[in-house]
Amino acid sequence: MSGVSPDLIFSLQPAGLEAAALDVFRYQYRENDIYRAYTDALRINPDHVKSILEIPYLPIQFFKTHKVVCGSFEPELLFESSGTTQTINSKHYVKDAEIYTRSFMTAFEQFYGPVNDYVIVGLLPSYLERQHSSLVRMVQVMIELSGKPESGFYLYEHDKLYQELQALEARGQKVLLIGVTFGLLDFAEKYTLNLKNTIVMETGGMKGRREEWTRDEVHQYLKERLGVDVVHAEYGMTELLSQAYSKGNGLFMTPPWMKVILRDENDPFDLKAGKGAGVINVIDLANIYSCAFIATDDIGKIHTDGRFEVLGRLDNSALRGCSLMVS
Template sequence: MNKQQVFSIDNEQAFTNIALQIFKYQAENCKVYHDFITGLNINPGNINSIQQIPFLPIEFFKSHKVLSSNQPAEVTFTSSGTTGMITSSHLVTDVSWYTESFRRAFKLFYGDIEEYTILALLPAYLEREGSSLIYMADDLIKQSNNPDSGFYLYNYDELHHQLKKQQAAKKPTLLLGVTFALLDFVEQYTLNFPELIVMETGGMKGRRKEMIREELHLQLCDGFGVNAIHSEYGMTELLSQAYSKGDGIFNCPPWMKIITRDANDPLDLLQNDKAGGINIIDLANINSCSFLATQDLGKVYADGSFEVLGRFDNSDIRGCNLLIA
């Protein structure tokens, strides 16, 4: 399986065919996944549809090396967490799959990266090693070929000055920010910048009380003077992201799919419009595991879009746009 096959998917049948090929490859080559499938008494040879594929609980990334490749890891992405929390590690043997995935997804949803100034307000992520979000933001900043693009930590004065400069110059601008920092910013400054794209990545990181999405987005809309808040849905264990341009409704790139499962029976998949646990198929994740059962709760709609409703009780509150509903 090569990148061209995965990233040129343009219809449901092509997605299904490649997903089944990757499943059979990972069922044989990913020891953790192989053992998980064996424990369920499932014969991979009998899997003929996406609905039959077992999804590996994402918690395995906290305790095992989830790998379908014998190559050494080029980079290890780690999840954030509060003190004492067990974090996930994603060993990525070919980081070009990640780069290709997020570059193509950005172009699909937002167009040519060189048309934008990318401002990244990502404290907490910048202050630790191994963040896949920082890796992506750094690459997008470089790809923009714009000297005004860059990272911001807690230097809100400088960010405010840059945003005013962008507005005066009428330059397309995307502000990518961790939730708590965006809220901190709008408590100090208010703008009326309707052309600005504000994209929150989720995450209070223990700095603030978790909020429902509607309340959060209302505060940010008022603070930045925009009509909608965009969002990114991704996580350490994935190499693809979904995006929302408002109202908390996310869309996946063609090589990624969301399926919901019954909260009480993880092997029972749900029909559209029913709330359940979020399962993710990420075909860019070919060298680890492409079929993951998350601890997020959500709902999938008939057009393939989805909404994140919250998290299972007692599961870790992490970043990645996991808001409590």
């Protein structure tokens, strides 16, 4: 194992990310056969890598075609991406389920406070009907840790959800309503509410279930119908064990062990540390036992304050079930 332990990762301060990332890179070069082969193919000498801009970022498509793991182990969890019958799904083999729990719980509570302050309501139709969804696993654990009897999943029981949200609002209970985008839109189409104690958080996901809306159109509609001032969002994917969160306007913040940097669309090895637009690369140090350095197919923009937004997807990339069109 590298000198970076889970305890160290989840107690990182932002200033410590680069040193920890370089340590994880050297560990994964030694232990991850696919990542080492990719690094060698680029003729990169790991001893010469001195910054996060010199680390090779593994194209996310490798999770569709290879088992991206460090060493050999029996996974405690298998996460698999959503897709159609015509697509090959990504698979993420998770050695230690507790690392995933620590990652999403530490990040959520950093941005939103203790999970047991909330009733957690998951509106995840289609995701609940699938096996191996990382999103379902995350929400399921949050429901359990909330300790609230009203917490739970909803498939298509919109009437029941409407009544429950009204009752929770009436007594001033804080609620997290986390839902796949088309599920939230379907619910909001049927009901209007005035949610003053509820965070509405969309996780992306149109999946061809509705006509494509821009992010601004989705958020404006949900704000009008559900009576919230802002719509929150979560940015995560099967290949990662960490999430970024937006508290409005599609601007995401990362926990200290996760970082987004950008690459040039025409030159994937031209990386940018500061603000600007490009294609998103993600450092996720919670991915200790797979690959912590992922080149995604999402186009993004980093703002001066360090927050980032997702602007769309590369034209030549495979469609991802959780993608959400934005303006």
